[in-house]
Amino acid sequence: xxxxxxxxxxxxxxxxxxxxxxxxxxxxxxxxxxxxxxxxxxxxxxxxxxxxxxxxxxxxxxxxxxxxxxxxxxxxxxxxxxxxxxxxxxxxxxxxxxxxxxxxxxxxxxxxxxxxxxxxxxxxxxxxxxxxxxxxxxxxxxxxxxxxxxxxxxxxxxxxxxxxxxxxxxxxxxxxxxxxxxxxxxxxxxxxxxxxxxxxxxxxxxxxxxxxxxxxxxxxxxxxxxxxxxxxxxxxxxxxxxxxxxxxxxxxxxxxxxxxxxxxxxxxxxxxxxxxxxxxxxxxxxxxxxxxxxxxxxxxxxxxxxxxxxxxxxxxx
Amino acid sequence: xxxxxxxxxxxxxxxxxxxxxxxxxxxxxxxxxxxxxxxxxxxxxxxxxxxxxxxxxxxxxxxxxxxxxxxxxxxxxxxxxxxxxxxxxxxxxxxxxxxxxxxxxxxxxxxxxxxxxxxxxxxxxxxxxxxxxxxxxxxxxxxxxxxxxxxxxxxxxxxxxxxxxxxxxxxxxxxxxxxxxxxxxxxxxxxxxxxxxxxxxxxxxxxxxxxxxxxxxxxxxxxxxxxxxxxxxxxxxxxxxxxxxxxxxxxxxxxxxxxxxxxxxxxxxxxxxxxxxxxxxxxxxxxxxxxxxxxxxxxxxxxxxxxxxxxxxxxxxxxxxxxxxxxxxxxxxxxxxxxxxxxxxxxxxxxxxxxxxxxxxxxxxxxxxxxxxxxxxxxxxxxxxxxxxxxxxxxxxxxxxxxxxxxxxxxxxxxxxxxxxxxxxxxxxxxxxxxxxxxxxxxxxxxxxxxxxxxxxxxxxxxxxxxxxxxxxxxxxxxxxxxxxxxxxxxxxxxxxxxxxxxxxxxxxxxxxx
Numbered sequence: 138x139x140x141x142x143x144x145x146x147x148x149x150x151x152x153x154x155x156x157x158x159x160x161x162x163x164x165x166x167x168x169x170x171x172x173x174x175x176x177x178x179x180x181x182x183x184x185x186x187x188x189x190x191x192x193x194x195x196x197x198x199x200x201x202x203x204x205x206x207x208x209x210x211x212x213x214x215x216x217x218x219x220x221x222x223x224x225x226x227x228x229x230x231x232x233x234x235x236x237x238x239x240x241x242x243x244x245x246x247x248x249x250x251x252x253x254x255x256x257x258x259x260x261x262x263x264x265x266x267x268x269x270x271x272x273x274x275x276x277x278x279x280x281x282x283x284x285x286x287x288x289x290x291x292x293x294x295x296x297x298x299x300x301x302x303x304x305x306x307x308x309x310x311x312x313x314x315x316x317x318x319x320x321x322x323x324x325x326x327x328x329x330x331x332x333x334x335x336x337x338x339x340x341x342x343x344x345x346x347x348x349x350x351x352x353x354x355x356x357x358x359x360x361x362x363x364x365x366x367x368x369x370x371x372x373x374x375x376x377x378x379x380x381x382x383x384x385x386x387x388x389x390x391x392x393x394x395x396x397x398x399x400x401x402x403x404x405x406x407x408x409x410x411x412x413x414x415x416x417x418x419x420x421x422x423x424x425x426x427x428x429x430x431x432x433x434x435x436x437x438x439x440x441x442x443x444x445x446x447x448x449x450x451x452x453x454x
Numbered sequence: 455x456x457x458x459x460x461x462x463x464x465x466x467x468x469x470x471x472x473x474x475x476x477x478x479x480x481x482x483x484x485x486x487x488x489x490x491x492x493x494x495x496x497x498x499x500x501x502x503x504x505x506x507x508x509x510x511x512x513x514x515x516x517x518x519x520x521x522x523x524x525x526x527x528x529x530x531x532x533x534x535x536x537x538x539x540x541x542x543x544x545x546x547x548x549x550x551x552x553x554x555x556x557x558x559x560x561x562x563x564x565x566x567x568x569x570x571x572x573x574x575x576x577x578x579x580x581x582x583x584x585x586x587x588x589x590x591x592x593x594x595x596x597x598x599x600x601x602x603x604x605x606x607x608x609x610x611x612x613x614x615x616x617x618x619x620x621x622x623x624x625x626x627x628x629x630x631x632x633x634x635x636x637x638x639x640x641x642x643x644x645x646x647x648x649x650x651x652x653x654x655x656x657x658x659x660x661x662x663x664x665x666x667x668x669x670x671x672x673x674x675x676x677x678x679x680x681x682x683x684x685x686x687x688x689x690x691x692x693x694x695x696x697x698x699x700x701x702x703x704x705x706x707x708x709x710x711x712x713x714x715x716x717x718x719x720x721x722x723x724x725x726x727x728x729x730x731x732x733x734x735x736x737x738x739x740x741x742x743x744x745x746x747x748x749x750x751x752x753x754x755x756x757x758x759x760x761x762x763x764x765x766x767x768x769x770x771x772x773x774x775x776x777x778x779x780x781x782x783x784x785x786x787x788x789x790x791x792x793x794x795x796x797x798x799x800x801x802x803x804x805x806x807x808x809x810x811x812x813x814x815x816x817x818x819x820x821x822x823x824x825x826x827x828x829x830x831x832x833x834x835x836x837x838x839x840x841x842x843x844x845x846x847x848x849x850x851x852x853x854x855x856x857x858x859x860x861x862x863x864x865x866x867x868x869x870x871x872x873x874x875x876x877x878x879x880x881x882x883x884x885x886x887x888x889x890x891x892x893x894x895x896x897x898x899x900x901x902x903x904x905x906x907x908x909x910x911x912x913x914x915x916x917x918x919x920x921x922x923x924x925x926x927x928x929x930x931x932x933x934x935x936x937x938x939x940x941x942x943x944x945x946x947x948x949x950x951x952x953x954x955x956x957x958x959x960x961x962x963x964x965x966x967x968x
Contacts, residue, residue, distance in 0.1 A: 167845075167846070168842075168845070168846040168849040168850065169843075169845030169846050169848065169849050170849055170852075173852065173884075174844075174845050174848055175505065175510075175512055176510065176511060176512065176586070177848055177883075178501075178504055178512045178513030178514075178516070180861070180862060180864075180885075181511050181513065181863065181885075182863075182875045182876070182881075182883040182884075182885045183511065183586075183588065183883065184590060184591050184883075185881060185882070185883075186590065186591070187585070187586040187588070190584050190585065190586045191586045193584075194586070222504050222505060223505045223652070224637075230652060289684070292688050293688070296688055296689075296691070297688050297692055300692060303689070303692060304685060304689040304691075304694050305680070305689060305694075306678060306680075399681070399682060400685065401685075402679075402680055402681070402682070404651070404653050404654045408653060409653060412502070412653060415815075415843070416504060417845050
């Protein structure tokens with residue numbers, strides 16, 4: 138068991154090293170000079186001399202290999218350093234922004250589950266019925282509308298026409314809880330609607346499959362109430378695959394909330410990443426990608442370990 | 455300011471609670487009201503300033519915030535008239551020596567008076583070795599900056615300068631205290647920094663000891679960054695902000711029709727084409743002239759700017775310039791026959807293929823490029839569009855990896871001298887045609903800058919307009935209308951005309967919230 142664990146942890150570290158090296162090389166290849174970009178923000182110009190001096194300040198004059206080795210050494214010590222653009226701490230920026238991205242994902246996921254599990258179950262139990270027809274149709278429609286279109290539509294309706302919600306933005310919960318929640322509603326609903334289409338389909342299919350099994354007929358024949366049969370005998374078995382899918386989707390959301398964050402001006406991690414890429418703020422880009430990769434790899438590691446605990450055959454392989 | 459809040463751990467109860475709270479939150483009144491004069495103006499910026507350093511130019515958003523915190527010797531009023539700021543008066547003892555008398559009541563945010571020593575310190579920060587200041591080369595004409603007494607500064611120049619006062623009024627030329635540090639510049643502007651979060655907002659509050667009596671009129675300004683222009687407009691319409699910059703062109707009609715919104719607009723920046731003149735057909739001025747005749751500029755205005763702009767046929771002499779340089783003899787027109795004739799004359803009767811560089815980051819650049827591409831095709835020039843992101847676009851421009859390129863920008867003051875960074879070959883950048891060098895144009899720019907007689911200067915810039923037309927360092931396309939939009943309760947704000955549009959933040963001193 139210990140050997141298995143060590144092997145998995147070593148693999149995870151090796152993967153992080155590979156990810157780090159790939160990001161470093163990609164950023165080195167991508168054209169664009171952070172010093173010149175900073176001094177040309179908005180289409181202005183800067184003198185050659187000013188750009189040269191700023192490059193020196195940013196430490197971009199050092200040989201690439203040396204920059205790479207410094208990057209590896211710092212990463213090993215969990216030292217993400219500072220942004221080359223404004224000198225602020227990258228670790229602090231990530232610590233500030235990651236929870237916000239997790240917040241819309243969490244709020245969205247909860248909403249999605251509340252919405253799609255009951256709806257999916259009902260649609261599955263009465264497949265072919267009117268409710269199934271309406272929800273499945275609605276589901277197909279929502280699946281085909283991208284999140285940013287939905288977001289723009291929501292802003293138009295709720296902020297510009299009805300004026301009941303802010304058009305976007307962010308205020309810390311501690312500063313103004315009511316406003317914080319107001320601002321959370323639209324991004325969370327946008328994430329939720331998209332996620333719920335996937336969960337709905339999965340739940341419906343799974344319930345549809347389970348309700349045909351022998352044990353369901355037996356349970357019904359035993360005289361159990363309809364509710365009990367659905368809860369104990371259908372849902373409990375049907376939700377296994379649904380949970381796997383939800384888990385996978387949450388991981389994917391970590392990287393794909395960027396459009397929702399952009400549309401609603403929600404200052405999460407992906408917004409920070411996009412700005413850093415635009416500015417060619419290399420250390421910030423590297424730190425964010427490494428963090429997200431580490432979370433992914435960490436989740437997988439935990440799942441692997443859980444599997445091996447549940448099924449000892451995996452550890453032996 | 456950094457604020458951490460606990461990550462949500464969703465149990466059933468907290469989820470239901472927050473859902474309920476969320477619904478209740480929708481019903482809460484939005485936007486509080488405070489006593490008049492102490493209200494905070496909420497300003498929607500187009501981007502979060504990448505850095506806020508006194509002497510660097512890091513874009514319009516940064517410059518707006520800088521003008522709130524720091525002021526220079528000179529400035530502009532809401533109608534774009536040059537006026538003394540920290541200086542009380544300027545006295546030219548000879549064409550190369552200016553003596554500035556400082557305001558008696560001007561104090562820095564640390565409470566100490568603004569002295570001549572601070573002026574010496576600040577100007578030296580710009581011109582010193584290793585500086586990254588925007589005006590470093592422009593201000594290299596300063597031969598000496600001396601403190602005559604506590605409140606008097608004498609500036610000596612290596613040559614007369616027609617634009618020294620405009621340079622000193624720049625948002626990149628503030629006077630900061632000699633006690634400033636790299637991370638904490640101390641200024642004497644109308645507001646002090648209250649708090650900020652990178653990428654989100656910057657809030658400033660009124661500096662009670664500001665030297666202008668009764669200004670500023672608002673208690674503070676909260677700058678909130680909205681990168682998406684449509685969201686910025688939506689936020690204004692929804693009442694999340696009171697004032698926005700860069701109103702999207704597509705929304706002009708909506709603001710015109712609205713009862714609750716107003717806008718202030720001006721012809722500001724302009725769009726133009728650049729060429730790689732080191733190789734290929736565009737090395738020949740005749741081919742560049744042909745491009746000047748090949749494009750129907752009104753179509754660029756209509757397609758890329760929703761009709762909000764005016765065609766530009768010659769030297770971009772800004773609105774508000776002291777000179778009238780218009781002369782059809784040195785301006786292009788839409789004349790495809792003449793364009794084809796010029797191409798044939800240059801030896802390309804059947805046209806040629808080339809690469810047209812723009813950027814997908816800015817829709818207006820991309821749309822302009824599409825129109826230009828279509829018109830070039832009509833005279834036989836087949837351009838392939840190259841639309842990288844802005845960062846790559848700048849590098850490609852600087853390294854000459856293009857044949858023809860679209861760009862749009864503005865000068866910083868309303869004088870043809872403001873075209874210096876765009877035309878003077880001594881400081882090449884991605885803003886200039888790659889490899890273009892003309893002693894004639896350089897000479898005229900130098901002469902125009904060091905001549906102080908306005909009649910003589912007018913003649914010089916008329917010659918410059920001719921040289922621009924004949925040598926074609928760029929092909930001008932159109933002026934853009936640039937607008938600020940605001941809610942009707944915002945009064946006193948003005949959009950400064952022409953190239954000064956980027957300095958409109960000066961007008962925030964007079965802005966009131968009703």
